[in-house]
Amino acid sequence: MNWEPNIIAATTEIFSTMxxxxxxxxxxxxxxVTKHNDSISGIIGLAGSYKGMLAIHAPxxxxxxxxTNFLGMEVDSLNxxxxxxxGELANMLGGSVKSGLSENSRDIQLSxxxxxxxxxxxxDYQPKNRTTSVPFKTGEGTFVVELxxxxxx
Amino acid sequence: MDFSNAISxxxxxxxxxxxxxxxxxxxxxxxxxxxxxxxxxxxxxxxGDIRGILRIHCPNPVAMAITGNLLGMEVTEMDEDVxxxxxxxxxxxxxxLKTLLARENYAVELSxxxxxxxxxxTIHRLARAANVTVxxxxxxxxxxVELEYLGTT
Numbered sequence: 045m046n047w048e049p050n051i052i053a054a055t056t057e058i059f060s061t062m063x064x065x066x067x068x069x070x071x072x073x074x075x076x077v078t079k080h081n082d083s084i085s086g087i088i089g090l091a092g093s094y095k096g097m098l099a100i101h102a103p104x105x106x107x108x109x110x111x112t113n114f115l116g117m118e119v120d121s122l123n124x125x126x127x128x129x130x131g132e133l134a135n136m137l138g139g140s141v142k143s144g145l146s147e148n149s150r151d152i153q154l155s156x157x158x159x160x161x162x163x164x165x166x167x168d169y170q171p172k173n174r175t176t177s178v179p180f181k182t183g184e185g186t187f188v189v190e191l192x193x194x195x196x197x
Numbered sequence: 198m199d200f201s202n203a204i205s206x207x208x209x210x211x212x213x214x215x216x217x218x219x220x221x222x223x224x225x226x227x228x229x230x231x232x233x234x235x236x237x238x239x240x241x242x243x244x245g246d247i248r249g250i251l252r253i254h255c256p257n258p259v260a261m262a263i264t265g266n267l268l269g270m271e272v273t274e275m276d277e278d279v280x281x282x283x284x285x286x287x288x289x290x291x292x293x294l295k296t297l298l299a300r301e302n303y304a305v306e307l308s309x310x311x312x313x314x315x316x317x318x319t320i321h322r323l324a325r326a327a328n329v330t331v332x333x334x335x336x337x338x339x340x341x342v343e344l345e346y347l348g349t350t
Binding site: 087088089090091092095096097124127128130131153154155156157158159160161162163164165166167168169170171192194 | 240241242243244245248249250277280281284285288305306307308309310311312313314315316317318319320321322323324326345346347
């Protein structure tokens with residue numbers, strides 16, 4: 045399954061309406077990126093009629109620019125504001141993907157968001173199929189939105 | 198509902214029947230653990246009557262011991278087997294919790310397991326979510342099982 049249209053629709057919607065930022069989607073990655081350096085990842089789980097997870101990964105400078113746009117304040121490190129912003133971004137992207145998939149908002153439910161950051165970390169999940177990663181270009185650099193989702197019978 | 202007891206029960210069950218390793222629960226920690234070094238964290242988001250995330254934090258030697266026992270082979274590095282195994286442990290413990298929650302009339306749906314690992318990483322939680330962390334003593338070191346949740350009164 046290719047989730048590229050779902051990722052692009054959700055990400056451009058949230059970035060244009062909530063962050064007033066123009067982001068340009070690039071072709072989906074042929075292989076997902078597992079390892080992250082000096083980065084932050086916002087993560088949220090989806091459960092119900094579709095089951096999976098969504099993550100947004102950004103290198104530190106991109107994450108700080110996004111947070112500045114989001115919160116309207118200057119940030120100069122990956123502080124709690126950036127971590128809150130990335131958890132909330134994952135939450136909003138998850139909400140947007142969810143409403144694109146089902147008209148009944150109770151069919152798919154979101155877990156609570158969390159954020160992970162660090163000098164060097166990996167993120168893996170199972171199952172490893174039915175996953176799509178789309179990079180988005182900003183003035184400051186590129187971030188990636190990743191969606192793994194499976195329809196439940 | 199006493200979540201620390203539910204965590205102990207579900208984790209002990211998985212360790213005695215699936216992993217076949219002694220894991221002795223201790224008293225719940227007073228504070229959240231934010232940063233991890235040379236460790237891996239298995240995570241599983243869930244939603245429904247309670248929304249939250251279950252996390253299992255293991256220092257590398259603990260993670261390799263668990264994986265070795267689970268797969269019945271010697272594990273000497275933090276490879277994909279370990280990342281999959283620790284995600285799977287989170288999945289099994291969350292499955293047990295789901296059953297315990299159902300007995301208290303809380304219905305929850307699970308998302309998919311993921312694993313974060315690395316040299317140094319920080320996990321950021323929602324400020325408004327409740328948190329229970331139970332330490333478990335294993336021969337190879339200490340494992341933490343954490344439940345972060347919203348939605349019960």
